[in-house]
Amino acid sequence: MTAFFRKLLSCFAGIVTLSIPGAFLSGAFLPAVHAQDWVRTGSNLSDQKIRLAAADFKPVGGDPQTPSYKASFDSTLYNDLANAGIFDMVSKSMAPQATPGSPQEINLGQWAADPANASMVAFGALSAANGRLSVSGWVFDAKNPGSPQVLGKQYNESASTDNARLIAHKFADEIIARLGGGINGIAETKLYFVSSRTGSKEIWVMDYDGQNQHIVTKLGSISLSPRIAPDNSRLAFSSIGKEGWSIRMFSLDLGRPVGFPAGTPGGSNFSPAWSGDGSKLAFSSSRSGDPEIWVCDANGGNLRKLTAFHGPDVSPTWNPRTNSQIAWVSGRTGLPQIYTMDVDGANIQRMTDGGYAISPSWSPNGQFLAFSWNRKYGPGAPGGQDIYVMDIASKRWIQLTHDAGSNDFPSWSPDGRHLVFERAINGHNEIWTMLADGTEQHELTKSGKNFMPNWSWK
Amino acid sequence: MSTTSQLPGQFEHGQYERVEREFERDPIGKPMLAAILFHIAVLGGGFVFALFAGLFHHNAWGGANEGSAIAVQLVSNALPLPADHAPNKNVLATETPSEAPAPPTPKAQPTVDEKAIPIASKMDTQKKPAEKKQEASKVKAPVAPPTPVKASPHTDPNLKQDNHAQFGEQASTQMQRSAVPANTTTVGSTTVNSSGSRGFNYPYYVSNINRKVQQNTNLREVDSRTPRGAQANILFTIRRDGSGSDFKMDRSSGSPTLDQACLRAAQRVDTFGPLPSPPGDGPLIVSYHCDYQGP
Numbered sequence: 001m002t003a004f005f006r007k008l009l010s011c012f013a014g015i016v017t018l019s020i021p022g023a024f025l026s027g028a029f030l031p032a033v034h035a036q037d038w039v040r041t042g043s044n045l046s047d048q049k050i051r052l053a054a055a056d057f058k059p060v061g062g063d064p065q066t067p068s069y070k071a072s073f074d075s076t077l078y079n080d081l082a083n084a085g086i087f088d089m090v091s092k093s094m095a096p097q098a099t100p101g102s103p104q105e106i107n108l109g110q111w112a113a114d115p116a117n118a119s120m121v122a123f124g125a126l127s128a129a130n131g132r133l134s135v136s137g138w139v140f141d142a143k144n145p146g147s148p149q150v151l152g153k154q155y156n157e158s159a160s161t162d163n164a165r166l167i168a169h170k171f172a173d174e175i176i177a178r179l180g181g182g183i184n185g186i187a188e189t190k191l192y193f194v195s196s197r198t199g200s201k202e203i204w205v206m207d208y209d210g211q212n213q214h215i216v217t218k219l220g221s222i223s224l225s226p227r228i229a230p231d232n233s234r235l236a237f238s239s240i241g242k243e244g245w246s247i248r249m250f251s252l253d254l255g256r257p258v259g260f261p262a263g264t265p266g267g268s269n270f271s272p273a274w275s276g277d278g279s280k281l282a283f284s285s286s287r288s289g290d291p292e293i294w295v296c297d298a299n300g301g302n303l304r305k306l307t308a309f310h311g312p313d314v315s316p317t318w319n320p321r322t323n324s325q326i327a328w329v330s331g332r333t334g335l336p337q338i339y340t341m342d343v344d345g346a347n348i349q350r351m352t353d354g355g356y357a358i359s360p361s362w363s364p365n366g367q368f369l370a371f372s373w374n375r376k377y378g379p380g381a382p383g384g385q386d387i388y389v390m391d392i393a394s395k396r397w398i399q400l401t402h403d404a405g406s407n408d409f410p411s412w413s414p415d416g417r418h419l420v421f422e423r424a425i426n427g428h429n430e431i432w433t434m435l436a437d438g439t440e441q442h443e444l445t446k447s448g449k450n451f452m453p454n455w456s457w458k
Numbered sequence: 459m460s461t462t463s464q465l466p467g468q469f470e471h472g473q474y475e476r477v478e479r480e481f482e483r484d485p486i487g488k489p490m491l492a493a494i495l496f497h498i499a500v501l502g503g504g505f506v507f508a509l510f511a512g513l514f515h516h517n518a519w520g521g522a523n524e525g526s527a528i529a530v531q532l533v534s535n536a537l538p539l540p541a542d543h544a545p546n547k548n549v550l551a552t553e554t555p556s557e558a559p560a561p562p563t564p565k566a567q568p569t570v571d572e573k574a575i576p577i578a579s580k581m582d583t584q585k586k587p588a589e590k591k592q593e594a595s596k597v598k599a600p601v602a603p604p605t606p607v608k609a610s611p612h613t614d615p616n617l618k619q620d621n622h623a624q625f626g627e628q629a630s631t632q633m634q635r636s637a638v639p640a641n642t643t644t645v646g647s648t649t650v651n652s653s654g655s656r657g658f659n660y661p662y663y664v665s666n667i668n669r670k671v672q673q674n675t676n677l678r679e680v681d682s683r684t685p686r687g688a689q690a691n692i693l694f695t696i697r698r699d700g701s702g703s704d705f706k707m708d709r710s711s712g713s714p715t716l717d718q719a720c721l722r723a724a725q726r727v728d729t730f731g732p733l734p735s736p737p738g739d740g741p742l743i744v745s746y747h748c749d750y751q752g753p
Contacts, residue, residue: 036739036742039743040746041664041744043672043746046669048669141662147659150660180666181666181730181731182730183729417539
């Protein structure tokens, strides 16, 4: 009896002592009627990767197309979640064989137990009826059976395999955004690249996982360095024509090239770069004799020169966070090195201290530069062209690729977790992707020669 | 003026001298020799210099010296990817405890006075509160470590070298998170107490806060003389859209560098993700503690 009261007293004391600060805080900060939510947590109290199980979705209805749609949906969803870089996916062979189709059908204990040992489960139902594909998906917290629902979504598109993949991409993005802490997933982003598989170098586009590759421009000449605008409306690239190398614009909304007057007159114009808000374009032009960095508005007005130093200045890239800095490659000291400057041309800082550094790409959070570097360039010196990531504030870098071909043209994904780049092995150029720490390197293109990838902003 | 006739082969003395002078060669021999020798000297000197300079190699390409860019194993943890942390060996939630101290015994034991002589009528009444106590303690059981101490013959070699016990709280992967009502949610060893009407019952969001702040913690900022186990407590608010605000120290750890590192880690996070609680609940106050485990 006394023990029971003792326990009750300790509980009561616990609740009182822990809620007093909460009550005090809520009283101090808000004159609100309700008390404020607060949590107490600390370091090393959670796993670094969430253990997520993606169950096969339950097929509903008797439509004969459903199994094939379901197969592509299941595999696309699993691959998107595995590629995100933040989940520890439960492999399909360890997961229970059940296909729960609704919250009433799922047995969370089965998923939380060994060998699956999942913290989160994604499941749902897919049905194709009357030419419409409708999918309902849920994500449940397997370790919180009291109130497990984290996410519940419904999708409805016209029935096709492409749309089954599209719905899987959308659902995966929702899961990544909810569980990954506010950073949007990349499953619906696109990669623009140059391919010579039709005979001439044209701009192509594909899904971020290498699917659905198709051509964008059909100019018949050489088109290089595609850069998609932040709002996905226009594609800027450099192409050789009657006037020489010029910056061209292709409107994805209209499906045809549109005019860009600033990109044409005089000299050779290369490597366009959009600012993060889509209002400005930077590119390198030799119209004044020496290749320099020029900046203009997105419609071509307000053209002005930023650099004025002897030696080539090429390959600009904007700081997408602040839109007030540009990193570029300059040969003013001899071999190409990476520099940064403010958008008015002031405050020039040198980033690399030697070697042969080219193709900078600024990370979406504004902190890192990814570039291609050969640190031991020189006659007879060993060393390869590899992708490096450098922290701009401290100039500390890490090397991401090692001993595997010549790697160039890195481009960041919008979530800052992935990089796409070009790898040349024995003269064969293909597009590869990897996580921003150098792991999980995968080849995306297999046929033809493919160069200069660019990751879309959303 | 008499014109002297010129017989062939016969010259006047002055003319002979003039012709002699015309036919005399310019003295180019010596200067020519000097010029040739000079050219040979210049070219030869240049060749010899190139030969000797080539013998002593120096790296003009910046390969030998480090320069201003420094290679590191890992850039600061600000790449938004999960870092590899070794599992945390500690006493409270592990099957291989360290030598001392022993883990706390679970409190889920009904205290029955065994020395009392059972009285028939009272036996029945005593059984009921005993059962009640069992149920009440079972509800509390998920909080206490469920696995009993396994006396393993082989002690972990790592533990043998340490002279002090492991401590701290452990991530609860294996443990069940049960949502106990009345404003308390227990996520393993993370107890979410709130004074809201419903409680902030989103353990996955709390794990997310942990992960984000930990990813952004730069342990280099902490002085290595800080004692292990030092804990800095900070307070901050997460707005509805997921951005953090009002960062302040709650209780100092005694090490100013650890305090600053903890505060800066939380400040560096761009967004925690939109709050999953209903909009009427307002922003979320977080009390976060950073444990220093060593350099």
